[in-house]
Amino acid sequence: MKQIASPLFRRVSTAGLALSAAIAALAAAGSASAEIQFQFQYQDRDVARMVSLGGTCNRCELSGRDLTGAAFTGAVFTNATLVGANLRGAELVGSNFSGSDFSRADLSGAEMVGADFTGANFSGADLSGAEAMGATLVRVRLAGADLTGAALNGANMNGAVMTGADLSTAELNAATLANVNARSANFSEAEIAMSNLSNGDFRSADFSDATLNGARLTGGRFGGADFDGASMNRTDIRGADLSGAQGLTQTQVSRACGDANTRLPGSLSTRVCRGVSGVRVVAPRPPAPPAPPVPPRSRNLVVASTDR
Structure with a gap:
């Protein structure tokens, strides 16, 4: 298991590009002061098991995104x-x-x-x-x-x-x-x-x-x-x-x-x-x-x- 703490995103896999795109969209939509925490876990390379989003993101653009089962906790x-x-x-x-x-x-x-x-x-x-x-x-x-x-x-x-x-x-x-x-x-x-x-x-x-x-x-x-x-x-x-x-x-x-x-x-x-x-x-x-x-x-x- 590897963790990357950086504003830049690395490629996770071809099947995970939809989730990576969702993260990138949030980062681009939020203001410079936005505080977003994400946690992604994968059951395998094709299926997203959990998406957790918290913090602040005013005017985020998430149209059409697949956020099935996502957890927005106190967001x-x-x-x-x-x-x-x-x-x-x-x-x-x-x-x-x-x-x-x-x-x-x-x-x-x-x-x-x-x-x-x-x-x-x-x-x-x-x-x-x-x-x-x-x-x-x-x-x-x-x-x-x-x-x-x-x-x-x-x-x-x-x-x-x-x-x-x-x-x-x-x-x-x-x-x-x-x-x-x-x-x-x-x-x-x-x-x-x-x-x-x-x-x-x-x-x-x-x-x-x-x-x-x-x-x-x-x-x-x-x-x-x-x-x-x-x-x-x-x-x-x-x-x-x-x-x-x-x-x-x-x-x-x-x-x-x-x-x-x-x-x-x-x-x-x-x-x-x-x-x-x-x-x-x-x-x-x-x-x-x-x-x-x-x-x-x-x-x-x-x-x-x-x-x-």
């Missing part, structure tokens, strides 16, 4: 470009990717717990099965994104653009979905209990068979939205415009909590619940992100490889 990659990147199974726990572009990237099965993606772009990205509990997704763009089966419990998605996104079977319990644009989004069979959907645009969204128990829909727009089979026990629909919603039954509405400003289709009528206040839905505090690792003494690039 700061603000305003990075990862368009079309392969991040399947990657770990982005506790890292800061605010303002970064993940459009059309593959993050299926990625670990994103406690990470900050404020203002990031995930348009058309694959986030199916991703774990993003407690993540900050404020004002993110998720138009056309695939979040089927994703775990977003406690995530803050205030002001997100989710038009046409697929969140079927996703877990969004105690999440913040206030002020979102989720027109034509698919929430079928999703768990959205105790979440805040206030003042959101959910026109033509699909909530069929979703769990909305204790969720807050106050001030939201739901024209053309489908609530067929949705569970709405003590759902706060005060001031919500459900006049154009589909699939609603009197049984569902009777279990929800409305007021004189609730607009319902047809002859449906709501009830006023005791103990429902304007701040009733309070999301639990998201888990604290893990502390970043202690940086090594050497801040140079480190490439570890095996010669044959």
Whole structure:
């Protein structure tokens, strides 16, 4: 085993050129003050076994890179470009990717717990099965994104653009979905209990068979939205415009909590619940992100490889 601590990279093998190119791209994209630590281990000359990235790299260019299973631990990659990147199974726990572009990237099965993606772009990205509990997704763009089966419990998605996104079977319990644009989004069979959907645009969204128990829909727009089979026990629909919603039954509405400003289709009528206040839905505090690792003494690039 040999180690090279130098800004220059040596050739590792023809099959490892893709990984070498990723390192070179990071070094070129980062500023002179950027501090990046890399560790590469090879199962053989053709397959990358582990990629670990940490430190700071603002505006890094990683579009189209194969970073399958990469571990970004406590990293700061603000305003990075990862368009079309392969991040399947990657770990982005506790890292800061605010303002970064993940459009059309593959993050299926990625670990994103406690990470900050404020203002990031995930348009058309694959986030199916991703774990993003407690993540900050404020004002993110998720138009056309695939979040089927994703775990977003406690995530803050205030002001997100989710038009046409697929969140079927996703877990969004105690999440913040206030002020979102989720027109034509698919929430079928999703768990959205105790979440805040206030003042959101959910026109033509699909909530069929979703769990909305204790969720807050106050001030939201739901024209053309489908609530067929949705569970709405003590759902706060005060001031919500459900006049154009589909699939609603009197049984569902009777279990929800409305007021004189609730607009319902047809002859449906709501009830006023005791103990429902304007701040009733309070999301639990998201888990604290893990502390970043202690940086090594050497801040140079480190490439570890095996010669044959």
